[in-house]
Amino acid sequence: MKSIKNRLKPIVLVSLLAAAGFSASAQAGYYEDFGQKAGIASIINDFVGVVAADNRINSYFAHANIPQLKEALTNQVCEALGGPCKYTGPAMKPMHQNMGVTQAAFNALTEDLITAMTNHNVSVPAQNHLIKILAPMSNDIITK
Numbered sequence: 001m002k003s004i005k006n007r008l009k010p011i012v013l014v015s016l017l018a019a020a021g022f023s024a025s026a027q028a029g030y031y032e033d034f035g036q037k038a039g040i041a042s043i044i045n046d047f048v049g050v051v052a053a054d055n056r057i058n059s060y061f062a063h064a065n066i067p068q069l070k071e072a073l074t075n076q077v078c079e080a081l082g083g084p085c086k087y088t089g090p091a092m093k094p095m096h097q098n099m100g101v102t103q104a105a106f107n108a109l110t111e112d113l114i115t116a117m118t119n120h121n122v123s124v125p126a127q128n129h130l131i132k133i134l135a136p137m138s139n140d141i142i143t144k
């Protein structure tokens, strides 16, 4: 027969995870779903390529520093998904304030991100999780 100590072990583990902020729905999994930092970097690389080919919005990026943009987005997304990264660039509002970004442009960029995530087989719940984090940023990005 199992000792009482062994039967208590899972209960103690679940309590510790709960105390640390994890729930049974395993929030921590989204960073993994994106393939960790290397997977995110690869998705962002593809995403920027999709944006560059998107005539609805590519003119916004005509003078952009593309390598810097890719690195910033990778760190921002990695951090947002709970990964061990830190976005250290400018806040979204000052960064985008003189660009005249419209709601339509924001929507187009979101579609391009979904295309890149789908190309990399990111699950739909994981895609929705990231979109939900990014969507409120439209308040600081759309100015027109």
Ligand code: HEM
Pocket: 057, 060, 061, 063, 064, 065, 066, 068, 069, 072, 073, 076, 089, 090, 095, 096, 099, 101, 105, 106, 107, 109, 134, 135, 137, 138, 141
């Ligand atoms: C949630 C949506 C968005 C996020 C998370 C985001 C994120 C960022 C970040 C982190 C940077 C800074 C890069 C750096 O440090 O150099 C940046 C720059 C920029 N963003 Fe966004 N952005 C978003 C939406 C948009 C939209 C909708 C547009 C236009 C259609 C746009 C156009 C630009 C441009 C042109 C730059 C400047 C790049 C440069 O000058 O090098 N962004 N964005």
